[in-house]
Amino acid sequence: MDSDGRDMVNVGTSKVEEKPQCCEVKIVFPTNVQAQQAMQVLAVDPEPTNRVAKKFRILQEVDPKNNKKYCMAVRFESNELKMLRVAVSSFLDYLALVIKTMEEFDTGMES
Amino acid sequence: MxxxxxxxxxxxxxxxxxxxxxxxxxxxxxxxxxxxxxxxxxxxxxxxxxxxxxxxxxxxxxxxxxxxxxxxxxxxxxxxxxxxxxxxxxxxxxxxxxxxxxxxxxxxxxxxxxxxxxxxxxxxxxxxxxxxxxxxxxxxxxxxxxxxxxxxxxxxxxxxxxxxxxxxxxxxATGASNPVILYVSGGNTQVIAYSNQRYRIFGETIDIAIGNCLDRFARVVGLSNDPSPGYNIEQEAKKGSKFLTLPYVVKGMDVSFSGILTKVEELAKTERVEDLCFSLQETLFAMLVETTERAMAHTGVKQVLIVGGVGCNKRLQQMMEQMVEERGGSVCAMDYRYCxxxxxxxxxxxxxxxxxxxxxxxxxxxxxxxxxxxxxxxxxxxx
The missing domain is CATH 3.30.420.40 (ATPase, nucleotide binding domain)
Known part of the structure; x- marks a missing residue:
């Protein structure tokens, strides 16, 4: 895995009005292409219930050393903390699988 | 690498x-x-x-x-x-x-x-x-x-x-161009025939699948899941000799297994595991052979293809062969690699x-x- 910690996950909970519980997961990828690919793969599956909603976006951030960082940000919202936990937990499992597949088969990753 | x-x-x-x-x-x-x-x-x-x-x-x-x-x-x-x-x-x-x-x-x-x-x-x-x-x-x-x-x-x-x-x-794998298909696995039990670009379901289970019935029975009597519960039931059944009457539930083209499971679970308190395995297999497979025969008669097809995990079972293949031979047809079955x-x-x-x-x-x-x-x-x- 790349040294910039692609598997680093920031989890934060805050309050919004319609769905009071929310959680945003941000994952940093080495390149924009990989961030986009991960988003495309993971955005296909709808949540099994409508009690949880999730939204994807790609962020470009700049770290303190002025390096560009490509982030996939996923925001989960729900009225129930339990549903939120289940959704985030299984999402992370699938994300880990995407990263594992990329590590094994993304030949362009080293370059 | x-x-x-x-x-x-x-x-x-x-x-x-x-x-x-x-x-x-x-x-x-x-x-x-x-x-x-x-x-x-x-x-x-x-x-x-x-x-x-x-x-x-x-x-x-x-x-x-x-x-x-x-x-x-x-x-x-x-x-x-x-x-x-x-x-x-x-x-x-x-x-x-x-x-x-x-x-x-x-x-x-x-x-x-x-x-x-x-x-x-x-x-x-x-x-x-x-x-x-x-x-x-x-x-x-x-x-x-x-x-x-x-x-x-x-x-x-x-x-x-x-x-x-x-x-x-x-x-x-078997070279069967247009067979009647018996699809038996842990999650599915269907008798299928082909017509107009679709595999049509002639008959199926109305409750649990046959493999599910076998798996759950294996759990009750403590048979191992390794390599698979169905395989272990098949081995035990070879040692069985006493046939215990179990409900035989064929409704038209459809079959039902949940009542059999309840009955066999009840009998498990008093009867030998080998006899239970033997009786369970005989009853379940006879039901499948009956509905498959009806599908053959209806479609006029002479070949039967058995697919799905339960399809590895030699006793099922044997019973099917007996029926199909009497009708002048042939059975195409595969081993565990493809079933x-x-x-x-x-x-x-x-x-x-x-x-x-x-x-x-x-x-x-x-x-x-x-x-x-x-x-x-x-x-x-x-x-």
């Missing part, structure tokens, strides 16, 4: 395409490219229940007008999640099992299919995956891997109906869809727990 010993999983020779009497494969295709040898090779990922398998299948077109195209399995490794005795496989644990093994299985399959090849992925034309039916989380795990590979290797996805995968694998869920069967159904121009867009590559056999149009067969 790490080097390790590859245990061969594909040992059979090529199967001739003319034996199954499909339509002629259209020549011009925009959806996919054949590789530089002129072959079409696909990778298939299966993981709808507790088996996780990756297959690689090659289609070689006819080299001249006199010869015939062939399908060859290049690799077909599989890994099975075996729960402890007395327990079944739960969705979350099974999904985790698949997530842990799928990437390694893809690598092992590529190593076996293309030994010494630097860029084996460049030889592939598509990734096939199971779209359904099955358990949600395990299906989704395999689909996530399939999608990632499709994006990385820039080749299309082909979503496959699991049941159609079983049927197409059975047809090509039990595997990646090559997803390849087989997938490559046919691909060759006839059917691919699945990334945004449509979601999985579904409910996907009936007759929902997938078999565009490769004559209407």
């Amino acid at each position: 790490t080097s390790f010993k590859v245990v061969p999983t594909a040992t059979d020779g090529p199967c001739r395409e003319d034996s199954i009497e499909n339509l002629k494969i259209p020549s011009a295709q925009e959806q996919f490219k054949s590789n530089h040898n002129g072959d079409t090779i696909v990778l298939g990922i299966e993981g709808s229940a507790n088996k996780c398998g990756v297959g690689i299948l090659k289609y070689s077109p006819p080299s001249s007008a006199e010869t015939c195209g062939t399908y060859t399995i290049l690799a077909n490794p599989r890994k099975t999640f075996i729960p402890p005795t007395g327990e079944g496989f739960l969705p979350k644990e099974t999904a985790l099992h698949h997530q842990n093994h799928i990437v390694a299985l893809v690598r092992v399959a590529l190593l076996e299919a293309f030994p010494g090849e630097d860029k084996p992925e460049s030889l592939l034309s598509a990734i096939c995956f199971t779209k359904g039916p099955g358990m949600g989380a395990p299906l989704q795990s395999c689909a996530v891997c399939a999608r990632t590979l499709s994006l990385l290797w820039k080749i299309p996805l082909v979503g496959v109906n699991h049941c159609v995968g079983h049927i197409e694998m059975g047809r090509i 039990i869920d595997n990646g090559a069967m997803i390849c087989q159904a997938g490559i046919l869809a691909l060759q006839f121009g059917q691919i699945t867009k990334l945004e449509d590559s979601w999985c579904t727990q409910r996907y009936r056999t007759d929902q997938m149009k078999t565009i490769w067969r004559a209407p």
Whole structure:
């Protein structure tokens, strides 16, 4: 895995009005292409219930050393903390699988 | 690349395409490219229940007008999640099992299919995956891997109906062009016949599947899940001699197993396990043979193909043979390599869809727990 910690996950909970519980997961990828690919793969599956909603976006951030960082940000919202936990937990499992597949088969990753 | 010993999983020779009497494969295709040898090779990922398998299948077109195209399995490794005795496989644990093994299985399959090849992925034309039916989380795990590979290797996805995968694998492996199909597994029990580009369900279970009935019985009497509960019941049944009467539930073309399970669980308190296994098998299989015979009589078809995990059972094959022989027909059955869920069967159904121009867009590559056999149009067969 790349040294910039692609598997680093920031989890934060805050309050919004319609769905009071929310959680945003941000994952940093080495390149924009990989961030986009991960988003495309993971955005296909709808949540099994409508009690949880999730939204994807790609962020470009700049770290303190002025390096560009490509982030996939996923925001989960729900009225129930339990549903939120289940959704985030299984999402992370699938994300880990995407990263594992990329590590094994993304030949362009080293370059 | 790490080097390790590859245990061969594909040992059979090529199967001739003319034996199954499909339509002629259209020549011009925009959806996919054949590789530089002129072959079409696909990778298939299966993981709808507790088996996780990756297959690689090659289609070689006819080299001249006199010869015939062939399908060859290049690799077909599989890994099975075996729960402890007395327990079944739960969705979350099974999904985790698949997530842990799928990437390694893809690598092992590529190593076996293309030994010494630097860029084996460049030889592939598509990734096939199971779209359904099955358990949600395990299906989704395999689909996530399939999608990632499709994006990385820039080749299309082909979503496959699991049941159609079983049927197409059975047809090509046995050379049965248009049989009546008995599909018996842990999650499905169906008698199927082909008509007008769909595999029609003639009869099915109205409650639990036959494999589910066997698995749950094995749990009650404490038989091991290794290698599979059905196999252990089959071995025990050979030692049984006393036939215990169990409910025999055939309703028209449909069958029901839940009442039998309740009864056999009750008898388990007093009777010997061997006799229970024996009686359970005899009763269940007799019901299946009866409905299959009715489907044969109705369609006028002389061949029966048995597919699905329970299809490995020798006693079932034997009872079916007896019935079919009396009708002057033949039974096509396979061994555990192809009966039990595997990646090559997803390849087989997938490559046919691909060759006839059917691919699945990334945004449509979601999985579904409910996907009936007759929902997938078999565009490769004559209407």
